[in-house]
Amino acid sequence: MPHTTQRYDTLAAARNWKPGANGIKHMKITEIFGENTLSLDGLRDRLPKEVWKQLEKTITEGQELNISVADSVAVAMKDWAIEKGATHYTHWFQPLTGATAEKHDSFITPNKGGGAVAEFSGKDLIQGEPDASSFPSGGLRPTFEARGYTAWDPTSPVFLVENQNGTYLAIPTAFASYMGESLDHKTPLLRSVEALNKQALRALKLFGKDARRVVSTVGCEQEYFLIDQEFFYRRPDFMTSNRTLVGAKPPRGQEMDDHYFGSIPQRVLSFMLDAERELYRLGIPVKTRHNEVAPSQYEIAPIFETCNIAADHQQLMMITLKRVARKYGLECILHEKPFDGLNGSGKHVNWSLSTNAGANLLEPGDSPHQNMQFLFFFGAVLRAVYKHQDLLRVSIASAANDHRLGANEAPPAIMSAYIGEQLEDIIHQMLNGGLKKSKQGGLLGLGTPVLPDLPLHAGDRNRTSPFAFTGNKFEFRAVGSSQSISFPIVVLNTIVADAIDELCTELEKTIEKDGLEASLSRVLAETFAKSKDIVFNGDGYSDDWQKEAKKRGLLNLRTTADALPKLRDKKNIELFEKFSVLNEREIESRLEIWAEQYVTTLTIEVDTTEAIAKTMVYPAAVRYLEELSNVVKNGKEIGIKSSGAESMLKTVSEGLDNLGKALDKLRKVQETLKAETALEQTAEYRDKIIPVMTEVRDAVDFLERYVADDYWPLPIYREMLFVK
Numbered sequence: 056m057p058h059t060t061q062r063y064d065t066l067a068a069a070r071n072w073k074p075g076a077n078g079i080k081h082m083k084i085t086e087i088f089g090e091n092t093l094s095l096d097g098l099r100d101r102l103p104k105e106v107w108k109q110l111e112k113t114i115t116e117g118q119e120l121n122i123s124v125a126d127s128v129a130v131a132m133k134d135w136a137i138e139k140g141a142t143h144y145t146h147w148f149q150p151l152t153g154a155t156a157e158k159h160d161s162f163i164t165p166n167k168g169g170g171a172v173a174e175f176s177g178k179d180l181i182q183g184e185p186d187a188s189s190f191p192s193g194g195l196r197p198t199f200e201a202r203g204y205t206a207w208d209p210t211s212p213v214f215l216v217e218n219q220n221g222t223y224l225a226i227p228t229a230f231a232s233y234m235g236e237s238l239d240h241k242t243p244l245l246r247s248v249e250a251l252n253k254q255a256l257r258a259l260k261l262f263g264k265d266a267r268r269v270v271s272t273v274g275c276e277q278e279y280f281l282i283d284q285e286f287f288y289r290r291p292d293f294m295t296s297n298r299t300l301v302g303a304k305p306p307r308g309q310e311m312d313d314h315y316f317g318s319i320p321q322r323v324l325s326f327m328l329d330a331e332r333e334l335y336r337l338g339i340p341v342k343t344r345h346n347e348v349a350p351s352q353y354e355i356a357p358i359f360e361t362c363n364i365a366a367d368h369q370q371l372m373m374i375t376l377k378r379v380a381r382k383y384g385l386e387c388i389l390h391e392k393p394f395d396g397l398n399g400s401g402k403h404v405n406w407s408l409s410t411n412a413g414a415n416l417l418e419p420g421d422s423p424h425q426n427m428q429f430l431f432f433f434g435a436v437l438r439a440v441y442k443h444q445d446l447l448r449v450s451i452a453s454a455a456n457d458h459r460l461g462a463n464e465a466p467p468a469i470m471s472a473y474i475g476e477q478l479e480d481i482i483h484q485m486l487n488g489g490l491k492k493s494k495q496g497g498l499l500g501l502g503t504p505v506l507p508d509l510p511l512h513a514g515d516r517n518r519t520s521p522f523a524f525t526g527n528k529f530e531f532r533a534v535g536s537s538q539s540i541s542f543p544i545v546v547l548n549t550i551v552a553d554a555i556d557e558l559c560t561e562l563e564k565t566i567e568k569d570g571l572e573a574s575l576s577r578v579l580a581e582t583f584a585k586s587k588d589i590v591f592n593g594d595g596y597s598d599d600w601q602k603e604a605k606k607r608g609l610l611n612l613r614t615t616a617d618a619l620p621k622l623r624d625k626k627n628i629e630l631f632e633k634f635s636v637l638n639e640r641e642i643e644s645r646l647e648i649w650a651e652q653y654v655t656t657l658t659i660e661v662d663t664t665e666a667i668a669k670t671m672v673y674p675a676a677v678r679y680l681e682e683l684s685n686v687v688k689n690g691k692e693i694g695i696k697s698s699g700a701e702s703m704l705k706t707v708s709e710g711l712d713n714l715g716k717a718l719d720k721l722r723k724v725q726e727t728l729k730a731e732t733a734l735e736q737t738a739e740y741r742d743k744i745i746p747v748m749t750e751v752r753d754a755v756d757f758l759e760r761y762v763a764d765d766y767w768p769l770p771i772y773r774e775m776l777f778v779k
Contacts, residue, residue, distance in 0.1 A: 082332050089338035091215040093135050098212075101131035114210050115411065116267060117249060125177030125207075132213055133162060133175035136224035139215055143223040144175065146183035146205040148230040149240045150190040151648050153539050155370050156230075158185055159223055181207045183228065191651070193644025195236050202233040208241060211367050214337050227367050236641055240541035243636050244363055247548035250634035254555040255408060255416070255432075261562055261571065262428050266410040271548050273365035273407075274528075276356040277372060278347055278400035278536050280388040281323060283778055286770040287386040291671075292663050296656075297390040297537070298455070300664045300748075301672070303756040304396050305772040308350065315348045320779040322383060323353065330379040331355075337375075339368045349398040350776040359407065362548070366541045369402070373537075389537040392458035394772060395752075399459030400536035406547055407528035408432060418527040419478070427575055430481070434582045435558055436529060437472060439550035440522055441586035443630070444470035444610055445621040446550060447522070447533075450543040452615040452649065454656040456535035461596070461613075466521035466533050468618075469604045469611045471591040473520035479592060482583045485576075519595030549636050558582060615653050616737035622646045650733035657740045657748075661721065664751055668718055671768040676711050676758050679766045683707065707761050714754035721747045 095114070099107045106127045112118040136144065145157040162173040183205035190203075205228035213226050230239035237243055248270060255269035287293045292300040319327065327344050334341050334357075343356040355376070360368065373389055380387040392399040408416040416432045440447065447470050461467040474482075521533040534543050558578055565574045588607040593600060604611060612618040621627065623646055631637040637645075683704040690697045724743050730736040759767060 082328075082335070084335055087332065088335045088340075091139070091217070091336045092212050092338035093132060093214070094212060094338065097135070098128070098131060101135065102127055110209065117252070120181075120209060122177055122181070125181050127177075128209075129175050129177045129180040132180065132224065132226075133173060136213075136215065136222075137162065137173055140222045141215060141224045142221055144179070145223055145225055146185070146207075146228040147225040148185075148205050148228045149366075149370060149539060149541065150230055150238060151193075151240065151645065152191060153537070153652075155374065156185070156190070157225065158183070180226065185230070190230075190238060191648040192232065192238055193647035193651075195232050195234075195238065195640060195644045203230065203238060204233070205230050208245065208363070210245070210361075211364050212338065214371075236644075237637065238644075240366070240539050240545075241363070243545045243641070244366060244541045244548075246636045247545045247552070247634070248363060250552040250636060251408075251548040251555075254552040254559065257559050258431060258435075258555050259410070259428075261559065261566065262431075264410075264428070266412065266414075268411040269416070270409055270411075271362045271406055271544065271551075272359040272409045273362045273540065273544060274357055274359040274405040275365065275369055275534075275540055276343075276354055276401075276403040276405070277369070277376075278352060278354045278402065279376060280349070280352050280390075280393050280400065281326070281380060281385045281779075282351060282388060282775045284381065284384050284386045286775045286778075287388075289770050290775075291667055292660075293386070293388070293393075295663045296660050297388060298393045298458075299395065299772075299775075300660055301667060301752050301755040301759075301769070302395060302772050303759040305776065308397050308772075308776070309348055314346050314350050314352070317346045319344070319346060319353075322385075322779055326380055326383045326385060327353070327355070329382065330376055333375050333379060334372060337368075337371055339372060341372075347398065347400075349394065351779070352398060352400065359405070359409075362406075362544045366539065366544060369540050391453070391455040391535045391537060394776070397776075399465050401459065401465060401532060402534045402536045402538070402540060404531040404534045404540055404543055404547075405525070405528050406531060406544070408551075415527050417524075417529070427572070427579075430579055431558065431575065432555075433478070433524075434579050434586075435554040436551055437474075437586045437589060438557070438582045439547075439554040440470065440472050441589035442554070443546070443550040443627075444589065445612070445618070445624065446546045446627055446630075447531075447543075448610065448612045448618045449622050450546040451531075451533045451535055451538070452612075452618040453535055453538060454615060454653045454660075455537060456533075457614050459535065460533065466519055467595045467600075467611075468533075468613050469595070469601070469609055470521055470533075470589070471595065471604070471609065472529075472589050473523035473592050474590055475524060475592065478524065479590060482587060482590070485580050485583055486587070520591070521595070545636060549630060549634055552634055553630055554582075614741050615649075616741040619646060619650055619653075619734060619737060647733055650737050654733055654736045654740055657744060661725070661744060661748060664748055665718065665721065667769070668714060668751055668755055672755050672758060673711070673714065675766045675768050676707060676714075676762050679762045680704065680707050680711065682763075703761065707758070710754065710758045710761060714751070714758065717747065717750040717754045721751055 098110070102110065106124050109121060109124045110128060113120045113124075142163070143159040143161050145159045147155060147157050150156050160179075162175055164174045185203055185205060208227045208229055211227035213224060215222050216225050227241070229237070229242040229245065231242060232238055251271060252269050256266060259266050259269070290299065292298065331341050331344070340358045340360070341355055342358045343354070345354055346352070347354050355372070357365075357368065357372075359365075377387045377389070389400065391401070410416070417429065417436075419429050419433070420426045448468060459465045521531070523530045523532060531543060531547065534540060561578045561581070562574050565577070588609065591600065591604075601611070612621070622642060628639050628642055631642060632639065683700055686700045687697060687704055690700065724747050728736070728739050728743065730739045759771065
């Protein structure tokens with residue numbers, strides 16, 4: 056009879072799930088796509104022509120919104136939502152928690168006759184008023200000053216959220232304090248969009264190109280893990296921290312390389328199809344699904360959208376994945392490193408620039424050396440990454456992402472740009488006498504006439520690069536799987552706007568005298584000479600690269616505690632203020648919030664680790680020790696020497712002693728913490744707490760390898776990763 060049954064009960068959900076239990080009918084994507092979103096086409100059909108023209112200028116050209124237009128739009132939205140069964144509406148916003156927030160109000164208003172009417176005005180649409188002091192503000196809002204505002208974002212479509220008992224209308228909004236300071240992710244994102252648009256249009260004008268608007272477009276590859284819900288709720292660390300704080304390496308992890316792109320398990324595929332259906336209905340253009348490298352790890356990716364809508368859709372995607380997974384007895388884990396020693400999860404942000412006519416400004420064409428417009432924007436991005444590598448690192452800093460960066464196919468913390476052989480050769484040519492030709496890929500033959508020759512790209516891909524050019528876009532691979540993509544995009548938009556501004560200023564000095572081609576050749580040669588040190592096409596994991604990066608003067612901000620202080624550097628404050636993306640108070644507030652979140656995350660992990668070790672692992676090991684002691688004692692009483700039992704008794708006893716010492720050390724270290732500010736605390740936690748937490752984990756993992764399986768209280772890696 057096992058001494059504990061909780062781990063064995065965890066198999067029940069996997070055994071009891073049957074195909075079709077949560078089944079959906081065959082879906083017709085073209086019919087359901089966007090049915091829960093009021094698209095621009097749908098809105099146009101419901102509005103008077105003149106109203107639509109004014110709204111369209113706001114959406115496509117950034118013109119100010121008229122309140123009379125808002126009234127007409129509000130009626131159209133209300134009618135559409137009520138036709139779909141909605142009873143309430145909410146201003147859906149993204150505070151600096153990294154999650155989303157909403158407060159629901161009913162459409163219904165009582166009338167004098169004792170009945171009720173459905174009302175929704177332009178004022179209701181444009182402005183809401185949540186409590187600003189209850190969200191992270193970094194000192195912008197003390198508790199006694201509560202007022203804050205949400206403001207409708209007309210560039211992102213409204214959508215419906217369905218529950219089995221009702222439906223409500225969600226209106227994407229920005230969130231600001233009573234004094235107008237940003238308390239969210241959307242506001243600086245929209246500001247950065249305007250900054251980038253202004254500078255990109257300025258550059259295109261120099262090239263004689265007429266465009267009304269330039270936006271950054273984004274497509275994100277979302278990685279995630281799925282585990283049986285039973286395992287999730289049997290693990291206190293998953294419940295509080297979304298990762299395993301203890302857990303020994305299993306005999307088999309991802310060493311066989313058999314999971315990546317493998318056949319998707321039936322239960323998982325059923326979940327994916329259901330989740331994709333919900334995402335299609337919300338108008339989210341998901342394109343790709345597949346098994347990722349680690350067991351129980353998967354990926355979903357949409358096609359490109361404008362960055363603001365992509366950011367909203369990413370938040371909706373994470374919510375939908377977690378909600379739908381529970382229908383199948385699964386838990387969707389979005390943490391960057393839920394399992395030690397296995398691949399972590401990222402959210403690769405594919406970023407590019409597009410005009411209102413759909414022209415991709417980062418499309419090199421067949422002869423990049425002759426495409427001077429492409430080289431201008433490409434050079435601007437490299438200049439931006441080199442000059443502001445610190446901000447890129449800050450934009451992906453978190454306690455969770457620190458575990459992921461630098462191993463298991465995640466890029467290192469050193470920011471560098473992979474550009475491939477073709478573009479590296481073009482830079483070399485430009486710096487050594489001028490452009491002559493572009494390397495071509497040609498065709499790849501596969502050695503048999505039944506298989507076609509394949510077009511060979513002029514450059515390979517690099518998994519270890521944090522920022523890689525991949526054909527006609529840059530892929531920011533260092534972004535964490537659980538984070539909002541908004542601030543990484545804010546940084547990209549702003550630093551590229553800054554680089555374009557600098558290049559345009561240099562061009563404008565000589566373009567009238569020397570002409571575009573001569574001026575551009577000189578300016579590009581200068582910018583490539585200044586920023587070439589950021590280019591690295593090799594192995595980002597190698598020790599040689601660590602040394603080489605140091606020689607080049609590149610930053611190696613290994614942890615969040617190393618990175619965050621860079622946010623308040625003078626050059627960064629001046630950058631954000633120059634383009635009116637963030638003011639100094641807003642920057643300081645974010646620094647305070649992110650430092651506090653880092654410390655709070657680790658505090659929760661420390662407390663949870665202690666609780667697991669003291670109340671679950673220690674008692675289990677003591678009970679097993681008692682059993683071993685009885686075996687040895689009884690053997691001696693009947694004259695049988697059990698060297699094996701004695702050896703195991705000694706090993707487990709020493710393991711318990713080591714765990715006790717590690718726990719005592721952790722308690723004493725916590726008592727020595729003296730830092731007062733959140734930013735100072737990040738360094739203390741990095742230097743003092745994390746190393747001792749690792750010691751506690753090592754002691755627990757050692758005991759897991761020796762304590763009898765029927766005593767061990769926690770689901771182990773082998774079960775969580777391979778029971779599907």
